[in-house]
Amino acid sequence: MSLIIEARNGIITDEMKKVAEIEGVEPEFVRRGIENGRIVIPVSPYRYTKPCGIGKGLRTKVNASIGTSSDIVDIDMEIEKARIAEATGADTLMELSTGGDFFDIRKKVIDSTTLSVGSVPLYQAFIEAIRKYGSVVDMKEDDLFKITAEQAKLGTNFMAIHTGINLFTVERLKKQGRFGGLCSRGGAFMTAWMLHNGKENPLYSEFDYLLEIMKEHEVTLSMGNGMRAGAIHDSTDRAQIQELIINSELSDISHEAGVQTIVEGPGHIPVDEIEANVILMKRLSGEKPFYMLGPLVTDIAPGFDHIVAAIGASLSSAYGADFICYVTPAEHLALPNLEDVRQGVVTARIAAHIGDMVKNKDRQQDLDMGRARRDLQWEKMYELAIDPKYARSVRDSRSPNDEEACTMCGNYCALKIVKQNFNFER
Ligand code: SF4
Numbered sequence: 001m002s003l004i005i006e007a008r009n010g011i012i013t014d015e016m017k018k019v020a021e022i023e024g025v026e027p028e029f030v031r032r033g034i035e036n037g038r039i040v041i042p043v044s045p046y047r048y049t050k051p052c053g054i055g056k057g058l059r060t061k062v063n064a065s066i067g068t069s070s071d072i073v074d075i076d077m078e079i080e081k082a083r084i085a086e087a088t089g090a091d092t093l094m095e096l097s098t099g100g101d102f103f104d105i106r107k108k109v110i111d112s113t114t115l116s117v118g119s120v121p122l123y124q125a126f127i128e129a130i131r132k133y134g135s136v137v138d139m140k141e142d143d144l145f146k147i148t149a150e151q152a153k154l155g156t157n158f159m160a161i162h163t164g165i166n167l168f169t170v171e172r173l174k175k176q177g178r179f180g181g182l183c184s185r186g187g188a189f190m191t192a193w194m195l196h197n198g199k200e201n202p203l204y205s206e207f208d209y210l211l212e213i214m215k216e217h218e219v220t221l222s223m224g225n226g227m228r229a230g231a232i233h234d235s236t237d238r239a240q241i242q243e244l245i246i247n248s249e250l251s252d253i254s255h256e257a258g259v260q261t262i263v264e265g266p267g268h269i270p271v272d273e274i275e276a277n278v279i280l281m282k283r284l285s286g287e288k289p290f291y292m293l294g295p296l297v298t299d300i301a302p303g304f305d306h307i308v309a310a311i312g313a314s315l316s317s318a319y320g321a322d323f324i325c326y327v328t329p330a331e332h333l334a335l336p337n338l339e340d341v342r343q344g345v346v347t348a349r350i351a352a353h354i355g356d357m358v359k360n361k362d363r364q365q366d367l368d369m370g371r372a373r374r375d376l377q378w379e380k381m382y383e384l385a386i387d388p389k390y391a392r393s394v395r396d397s398r399s400p401n402d403e404e405a406c407t408m409c410g411n412y413c414a415l416k417i418v419k420q421n422f423n424f425e426r
Contacts, residue, residue: 019053042157067097137196152217164247180231187226228267305331317355
């Protein structure tokens with residue numbers, strides 16, 4: 001029985017209880033959120049997963065995407081990335097390999113983590129079509145659904161599926177044009193397939209069949225944003241909004257059928273359009289959990305796109321996004337390495353926390369840090385830091401003469417002077 005059906009029957013499952021305990025809310029709050037589609041807990045009948053609640057009233061969650069490319073296939077490195085992402089505090093992983101043996105890589109990554117793992121079945125379907133028939137446009141619809149079911153049986157918890165790209169959406173794209181084309185691999189593959197074959201997207205036309213697969217294997221459906229802008233100047237355009245409207249309609253059908261559902265959002269958008277995008281998505285989808293990809297708020301900072309995305313993600317989260325995808329310093333430049341993954345997760349966690357300070361009024365850790373800084377309690381400061389090991393290593397690498405201060409102001413430590421002369425106990 002799916003979590004939605006149990007929630008509808010008034011049953012509070014172990015996963016709901018665990019999420020409530022982690023989040024500091026009542027189990028009934030989680031049950032009700034799942035029942036009305038505002039919260040999901042991606043589970044799998046095929047393996048144990050650490051329960052992770054995503055949605056309204058809960059902490060913003062961070063996803064780390066890993067996976068091989070056609071140029072670099074190093075399974076050990078991908079497993080290590082999964083471990084680093086989990087150890088650094090990612091809430092979910094997406095395994096997005098596009099090179100090597102898909103089954104083998106995904107199984108090994110899934111076996112190496114207790115986090116919820118997501119996938120994009122479309123990647124495998126299209127790349128196997130290239131390997132078998134020589135072109136993405138020759139992909140067979142049956143293969144796509146078969147691969148989706150196979151990935152589910154490996155223990156995949158959620159899948160990004162490009163349901164909202166239909167012929168009407170593609171028409172909007174063709175009429176309007178784009179400065180930056182399409183940056184979503186799934187979106188680009190599917191659009192090419194539809195235009196070449198003159199056919200409807202099977203994920204849209206056979207949506208009921210897709211839901212049967214999702215339901216049978218209890219996969220959470222994350223409705224992909226294949227029309228998201230890959231350049232700031234294409235943000236919030238007609239094709240993107242059309243896809244959002246279609247996905248929102250389908251998200252109601254999906255929820256009604258008992259499939260937990262997330263809706264994904266853009267992409268590259270400037271700061272002044274983030275609030276509108278979040279409001280629009282939440283309003284159209286009936287407040288389904290919103291998975292914000294980025295957003296990247298400028299296009300001119302390759303090498304620093306983890307910072308660019310963190311600025312966008314913090315605002316998205318503050319306005320109501322529930323789930324953000326990390327961006328690494330390698331974005332737009334190369335396949336991330338281990339250090340890129342670590343930095344990507346830490347930066348996205350900072351963004352999620354900044355959002356939660358506004359959205360959920362979650363400010364206790366900041367209050368504790370303020371006090372620890374005032375009182376020069378270095379061990380406490382490390383304990384409260386988002387990356388304790390890194391914070392300690394920076395101070396240790398430049399040891400101060402005065403152990404109470406740091407080398408920034410040394411003998412003239414403002415906090416020490418204040419501590420000696422005032423009593424600011426609060
Ligand atoms: S030395 Fe300066 S920067 Fe360092 S703790 Fe004191 S006031 Fe803060």
